[in-house]
Amino acid sequence: MNAASNPSTVGEGPATRRPARTGPPLTVRSFLPMVLLLGVYVVLALTNPAACSKAAASALAYLGEVLAIMPGIALIMGLFEVWVPKALVQRLMGQGSGPKGVLLAVGLGTAPTGPLYVAFPIAASLGRKGASPSNLVIFLGTWAAVKVPQVMMEARFLGLRFALARLTLTLAALALLGPIAARLLAGWTPPAEAQAGGGAPPKRFPIDSRPNAKGE
Numbered sequence: 501m502n503a504a505s506n507p508s509t510v511g512e513g514p515a516t517r518r519p520a521r522t523g524p525p526l527t528v529r530s531f532l533p534m535v536l537l538l539g540v541y542v543v544l545a546l547t548n549p550a551a552c553s554k555a556a557a558s559a560l561a562y563l564g565e566v567l568a569i570m571p572g573i574a575l576i577m578g579l580f581e582v583w584v585p586k587a588l589v590q591r592l593m594g595q596g597s598g599p600k601g602v603l604l605a606v607g608l609g610t611a612p613t614g615p616l617y618v619a620f621p622i623a624a625s626l627g628r629k630g631a632s633p634s635n636l637v638i639f640l641g642t643w644a645a646v647k648v649p650q651v652m653m654e655a656r657f658l659g660l661r662f663a664l665a666r667l668t669l670t671l672a673a674l675a676l677l678g679p680i681a682a683r684l685l686a687g688w689t690p691p692a693e694a695q696a697g698g699g700a701p702p703k704r705f706p707i708d709s710r711p712n713a714k715g716e
Contacts (some may be wrong), residue, residue, distance in 0.1 A: 573618055578624050590630030601676065605635040606671070609642025619643040624690050633685035634678035641674045698712070706713065 544552040593601045609619070623636045631639075646667060655663035 530537050552619045565615075569614060569618060573621055574652045577621055580622075580625055581628075584629065588629075589626060593626065593631040593635045595632045597635065599682065601632065601635045602638055602675070605631075605639040606642050606646070606674075610646050610648050612643070613647060613649050616640070616644050627690040632682065633715045634682040637681040638674050638678050641670075645672075 541552060541556065544555065591597065592604055597604075608622075612618075617641055623640055624629075626639070627633075627636055651663055656667070663716055
């Protein structure tokens with residue numbers, strides 16, 4: 501019996517192979533924080549029902565905010581992973597990108613609106629594409645404290661002088677944090693990339709060595 505007539509002897513091609521899971525594995529420990537928090541809510545419900553009701557309402561409001569934002573972010577990240585070449589990110593924001601990498605990190609951090617947790621998956625995707633840790637620290641710090649709409653509101657309520665002084669000090673601090681992060685995080689890779697890169701690589705048939713229809 502030749503290889504063509506025995507499906508078990510023919511390896512699966514790349515088109516039929518499932519992609520490797522890139523996230524951390526789910527274990528019982530992964531759900532431990534949720535279980536502990538639920539225990540706190542149960543105790544609070546038994547001892548102070550009014551406080552538990554307020555806490556639960558607040559938690560549901562935050563959950564609704566997250567659910568309203570994160571699906572759109574997930575779609576954007578999927579497009580980013582497919583459309584933006586890794587070499588481009590490495591050249592613009594990777595090691596040795598210099599001032600242009602810092603300016604791009606600041607620009608990406610100041611433009612959007614939204615809570616800081618939205619920036620974390622974006623930073624992880626940039627890191628998987630080759631952005632340096634120093635530029636990721638600058639990007640996250642800028643997102644947290646230097647977004648343009650936030651600075652405009654700050655100037656309205658606290659005055660333009662205060663806003664400009666705080667903005668200058670924040671940017672100066674971020675400029676110092678970048679080199680420090682580069683030293684502290686030397687050799688760092690995002691957890692998802694490390695998970696995906698661990699273990700032996702999948703076996704593949706060379707193109708010219710796959711069994712043909714004649715079993716040769």
